[in-house]
Amino acid sequence: MSDTYTITPEIEAFIEECKGKEFSKSYLIAVLHKIQAKYGFLPNNLMEEVAIRMEIPTSKVYGVATFYHMFTLVPEGKHIVNICLGTACYVKGAEQVLNSLKNSLKIDLNQTTEDGLFTLKATRCIGTCGLAPVVMVDEKVYSNVTPDDVPVIIAKYKNK
């Protein structure tokens, strides 16, 4: 399982580059970003690998990884379903849409479906208040979403 996630040559080169710099340990966050960009999350074995390579105690690496919201320690689904809970979307019924999403996907916020297809997340305003309420699946924005639209949207991705 852990063999699935490895330090790629690019990430390795980046770590080596960082190690040559002043305050090299401060590049930990940048290195973690590279790993998350590659795998969508931070696998434990790679956090340990980074700790060894950068000579930063593993507990500290874990501390940094869990402190910042932008890092996630669990694999995310193939599709990220983001519901906007900003003011405009909220007053236009985003909460009902969220409940419909939870029911359709059978997961709570920040969880991933068992089949690994979807991760449900909430976001604040994405700047398209005129289209409220909005749901984003990956990069695509769905506008004026009603609770009844949700199963239809989800179905599109199930067969992909």
Add this chain to the structure above:
Amino acid sequence: MTENTKMVTLIIDGKKVEVPHGTSIMNAAELLGIKVPRLCYHPKLSVEGACRVCIVEVKGARNFIASCATPVAEGMEVTTTSPEIRQARRDIVELILDNHPKDCQTCERDGNCELQRLAYAMGVRNRYFEGEKKNYEKDLSGAAVVRDPNKCILCQRCVRVCEEVQGVTCLSQAHRGFKTVVMPAFDLPFAESVCTGCGQCINVCPTAAFLEKDSTKQVWKALADPELTVIAQFAPSVRAAIGEGFGLPPGRNMQGEVITALKLVGCDIVFDTTFGADLTIVEEANEFVQRLTKGGTLPMITSCSAAWMKYVEQFHPTILDHISTCKSPMSMVSAMTKSFYAQKQNIDPAKIFNLAVMCCTAKKYEAARPEMCDEHGRPYTDTVITTREFVWMLKSLGIDLPNLEKSEPDPVLGFATGAADIFGATGGVMEAALRTAYEIVTGETLIDINFNAVRGMKGIKEANVNVSGTEVKVAVAHGLGNARQLMRQVEDGTSPYHFIEIMGCPGGCIGGGGQPYAGTNVMPLDQNMLEARARALYNIDEHKVLRKSHENPYVQRLYKEFLGKPLSEVSHKYLHTHYKQHFPVGI
């Protein structure tokens, strides 16, 4: 450098004070006799500024500021005692208490808790805030140290001592805000982490977020079992510190009282770990001489400290052949009890319960190591309790240790030379080993047996000893952070030494993770406290007639009747061990 010596004048509570540039407001105030209330601050650790209890008012500043984390400035006007500050500090303490269990009476630290004392001093008499409380599982997985995140107030002292003093950095804070928890990497149980079991986190914790694993229940059970012969032993450092658990100042030798107490509790036989220390020295000094004269791996490094053993196996696995194969004094006494002594007294070893009272938490881990078990997989040392646990046991029986009569240890495995007593202080093992090794190599009597260069609380000490024309270079380190520096040299082949002593805890075993909590006016790791404990041990040594381990007549008899000679096959079976890499890898 000139910046550092520049003096700064400021006013604290209307009084003028002049202090060196860089001094904190807290420390400047102390010169005026004002001890600003505090919680997370620890004089031996870096400044964290986490608890905000030590806030003071600085004229011109918008908010109250943490006096531990703020350096003085020229002309600063500080108020430490206004009603507003008093109220604000009390609010802060009340907010800390709000997220803390209300189980003081059943808490192991009741009466020794810094948070409890502070809350009392702040005048907190009610709990006004009732918010959400954290609720985490206790981590009871470790053989030595257990962790209760619910008692943690996030002062970070454990994190700091683990990183800055011990260089282990097993602990760090993870997650954020209300969900912040101090934990090992990946929230692993202690048993699967790099924790060495040294227990320094217990010593510096102001509450009971860290404790030794409770072993007293097994002891009560064994004492109540008529089938078992309970044989007790206790470490050199226990006698130098246990008095503190009964309100005595540090550094009283309580050897005789401890023996009486162990008998009162119900132990059948009381030996002394110092006998094992003499035995360790005879084996270890011979091992060293053999390595020195026959081209073995050098530097040789001592192996008595249990936390050090786990540390080196995780952090420096490539140099394990440098470590002496000798077991610790505790494990030697236990092995001799269940072999030599059992045979001699015709007792079935399975009916012996070996109880060890130790200054150390990591000894609990050592006792459970498979390498420390007999051929049937039974541990030679059945249970280890810390000095603190022993204090609780005595108090629960109403035994007032300081007022007990003194007793002598039982014969055969109880008698020790002065060389054994100093084992508990940093440098003591080295000094004891040199006294014996010198005489083995030269065949001459060593006249000046005090090796002062390896005594004292300096982090790393070194000395050159002339042994019949050969300069033997030795080094001594205490605290794993100091050990690391010496080990790096060993790893890259630049170590100039022949012999290195390492003790896992600051000050050596006297500063062990199982020693009584520091008193009301003393901080854990306090140098005066450690020095007083060490002095007690050096005093015992100085007043003994026999001060070289190989002169111990009972050790000599043990060789004659059972072991043969040092490093013999029998010795190797019972008194030596081996090491292997442990995971996870230490960084």
